[in-house]
Amino acid sequence: MVVVGSLTMAPSLPATALSASDAAATTLALPLPTTTEKSASMVGAQNVVLADFAPQTIARDGYSSEAAPPPPPPVVEAAAAAPAAPAAGGGVQWPFPQAVRISDGFGPRSAPCSGCSTFHDGLDMNAGDGASIGSIADGVVVTSTDDGGGYGAYVEIESVVGGQTVTALYAHMQLGSRGVSVGEHVTAGQFVGLVGSTGQATGPHLHLELFHTDGVRFDPYSWLTEHAG
Ligand SMILES: [Zn+2]
Incomplete structure (x- = not known):
């Protein structure tokens, strides 16, 4: 019952990802602390999408939408489902294969x-x-x-x-x-x-x-x- 109803995750991408812009060169490390192991590479960037699904999934069960996602199994399932959704476009990738x-x-x-x-x-x-x-x-x-x-x-x-x-x-x-x-x-x-x-x-x-x-x-x-x- 891990229905990822919508791909509109924009609201949950915090401004911090962007404002961490100054001179202090941040890596593509993302703002979600629970995905630290993924933050070192471009792959991490992809995983953030998955992490983003978590709040939505959890919210369906009545949690506060803020439930900081310690991504449990549902996230993994959402991950598996993710590629299907944007299929219409497909093949989108970052401009560099490495973390920058x-x-x-x-x-x-x-x-x-x-x-x-x-x-x-x-x-x-x-x-x-x-x-x-x-x-x-x-x-x-x-x-x-x-x-x-x-x-x-x-x-x-x-x-x-x-x-x-x-x-x-x-x-x-x-x-x-x-x-x-x-x-x-x-x-x-x-x-x-x-x-x-x-x-x-x-x-x-x-x-x-x-x-x-x-x-x-x-x-x-x-x-x-x-x-x-
Ligand atoms: Zn510029």
């Missing part, structure tokens, strides 16, 4: 430079200068340029995940490192380019933005945590 540091999350922030926005509309991942960026999903390249202004060298790839169009924008890549061209079909994990610091960047990192057809940016960390796997 998040240096700045999505949302309000104090501007890191004069002229920088006080609202960060992407996710900054410090995988290291020259690290290979992989497409987060199958899709079609809609932008690929070395001359993207503040974005520097960047690529946009449009995908359909769960029946919804999602565009991923990969910014600040090294000049000349882009591995894809406009119109090209790519698969999840396919090489997109190398982490760099082109455009308005204070150092080498991947600035990743996600948006639907309305162009409104949303939190890549939450979305990837929900869909990657």
Whole structure:
């Protein structure tokens, strides 16, 4: 009776995941303390989704929704069921296979430079200068340029995940490192380019933005945590 009724787990992804952004480079370690053994890798990020199911499952039994989840067996079952739900999209993955540091999350922030926005509309991942960026999903390249202004060298790839169009924008890549061209079909994990610091960047990192057809940016960390796997 472990019915995971809904995948709308957004409300439970705490802002702390994002605000732990400052300089203190947090790893992709997630805010849920009970998943410590999983926090050291990207796999951990996937597991957070599972952990997130826990409150919902428990809530059905009348617990306060805050029941800090010491994930019991039900979570495991939910885990097994999880892949079926987002099947429509499938194949979503993080841009790096290894755990990376998040240096700045999505949302309000104090501007890191004069002229920088006080609202960060992407996710900054410090995988290291020259690290290979992989497409987060199958899709079609809609932008690929070395001359993207503040974005520097960047690529946009449009995908359909769960029946919804999602565009991923990969910014600040090294000049000349882009591995894809406009119109090209790519698969999840396919090489997109190398982490760099082109455009308005204070150092080498991947600035990743996600948006639907309305162009409104949303939190890549939450979305990837929900869909990657
Ligand atoms: Zn950024």
